[in-house]
Amino acid sequence: MGARPVLTVLQQFNAPTPKTNPYLIQLLRALEPMVRVQFWSLRRALLTRYDVVHLHWPEYTMRHSSALGRLLRQAAVALLLLRWTLMRTPVVRTLHNLEPHERGGIIESVLLRWMDRLVVRWIRINATTEARLPATDTVLHGHYRDWFGAQSLRPVPGRLLHFGLIRPYKGVEVLLDVMAGLADRGLALRIVGNPSDAAMRELVERKCDADARVSALLQYVDDATLAREVAEAELVVLPYREMHNSGTLLLALSLSRPVLVPRTGNNEAVSAEVGEGWVLMYDGELSPEVVEEGLRRARALGGGGSRPDLSRREWLRAGQQHYRTYAAAIRARRARGRNSGMERRRVIASKGR
Incomplete structure (x- = not known):
């Protein structure tokens, strides 16, 4: 893994604090030194460069306690999705939930559907989640x-x-x-x-x-x-x-x-x-x-020091699997861009005949 290029990944969560979900902190540790992480802000997402976006709970990118704040965030997310579309930014999303636990209104739903259409690679954290197109990778939720x-x-x-x-x-x-x-x-x-x-x-x-x-x-x-x-x-x-x-x-x-x-x-x-x-x-x-x-x-389990078998959920493996997903997302975006360019050239050539 050391010979592979370090990727810059915009993660859709804030810099860790004592209250940050341990899943996210363990993911960050597992990605070192393969990935250079940028933490989420709409300003950073709009104005900086990165190789891949990794979404986790995308509904929270546009939620706010006030109606005005929510509207402003939704407008910013719409601009961001336009940027990702025009720049062909590779988007990866982990399916923590199949649907948001709380509904956020019609504008949020429209933006979430747009966001999902930009995903080139999905990550499911259990093998029973239905795979989604265009590609789905299984990376089991790590243990604690x-x-x-x-x-x-x-x-x-x-x-x-x-x-x-x-x-x-x-x-x-x-x-x-x-x-x-x-x-x-x-x-x-x-x-x-x-x-x-x-x-x-x-x-x-x-x-x-x-x-x-x-x-x-x-x-x-x-x-x-x-x-x-x-x-x-x-x-x-x-x-x-x-x-x-x-x-x-x-x-x-x-x-x-x-x-x-x-x-x-x-x-x-x-x-x-x-x-x-x-x-x-x-x-x-x-x-x-x-x-x-x-x-x-x-x-009936009793004592004796028995433990559940969590050997498939080691974080070292999860980090390597995430890196492979990011790299595959980049390749898929580049291939899609080449195919789109070839199609445009074929259309232009056919019009010239």
């Missing part, structure tokens, strides 16, 4: 073992955990209702993460007041706190209404904690990959019986 390190804490008996950004599609309100239906007074539910809005915060706080077995830490938590919360859980419960890719699932597995999730194609694939007993799936709606059975199966 190196990020969090080894944890020596033992799980607290009966502790259930739901963690991550608390958003409506993640089904936390369903889990809270199920907890109320669990008769076992030895069980406890811990909710950890920042609510997406005031209504979600109020809902969780109300349930905590109503049931002494439910407690919550409703804020962004640092890595050490998160690792401790996950390590102390006997079972992580993620009753998402929409679950395609989940970094939360991979994080729990990285810390060797079994996870209860709805049955989906991707969850079945992860279960087969990591080994029996780590990804516990249910059909239909979450219920007290489903949680009780999940906890029973989690306890």
Whole structure:
């Protein structure tokens, strides 16, 4: 890899801070020294040069808390897409989500469709995502073992955990209702993460007041706190209404904690990959019986230092795969440009005859 040219890639996320998604920071580390990264800003995207654009959550390039700010960003994105079109800029996009979790209006939808038409290479982070034209590469979501390190804490008996950004599609309100239906007074539910809005915060706080077995830490938590919360859980419960890719699932597995999730194609694939007993799936709606059975199966794993198999999710491999995708995107854009030039020359020549 050392003999290959260093590529300049405009990544669609800001320079890292203590609150940056660890997936993105680990991706940056995996790309060194093959890639020179430029961090996202609309000004930089419009005015600087780069070899490839890598989109992650493109809807956030045009969102703003005010209507005027949103309109200005959308106008800037339209200019940016025009630049990418005219300059034949290679665009790569990772399919973290199949659709945005929250809708952003008609103008955003039109711009997102335009953006998708410019993508020359897609990256899917699980093998069950449907491939998209013109080309799709599979780069599995990397693990978090190196990020969090080894944890020596033992799980607290009966502790259930739901963690991550608390958003409506993640089904936390369903889990809270199920907890109320669990008769076992030895069980406890811990909710950890920042609510997406005031209504979600109020809902969780109300349930905590109503049931002494439910407690919550409703804020962004640092890595050490998160690792401790996950390590102390006997079972992580993620009753998402929409679950395609989940970094939360991979994080729990990285810390060797079994996870209860709805049955989906991707969850079945992860279960087969990591080994029996780590990804516990249910059909239909979450219920007290489903949680009780999940906890029973989690306890059957026992101790002994066993860990899920995450060997296919090493970041060194992911970095090399990303580099190959960038290089292929550049080649595809150049080939498309040559073909377009040849077609124009054929048209001109035919008109001259």
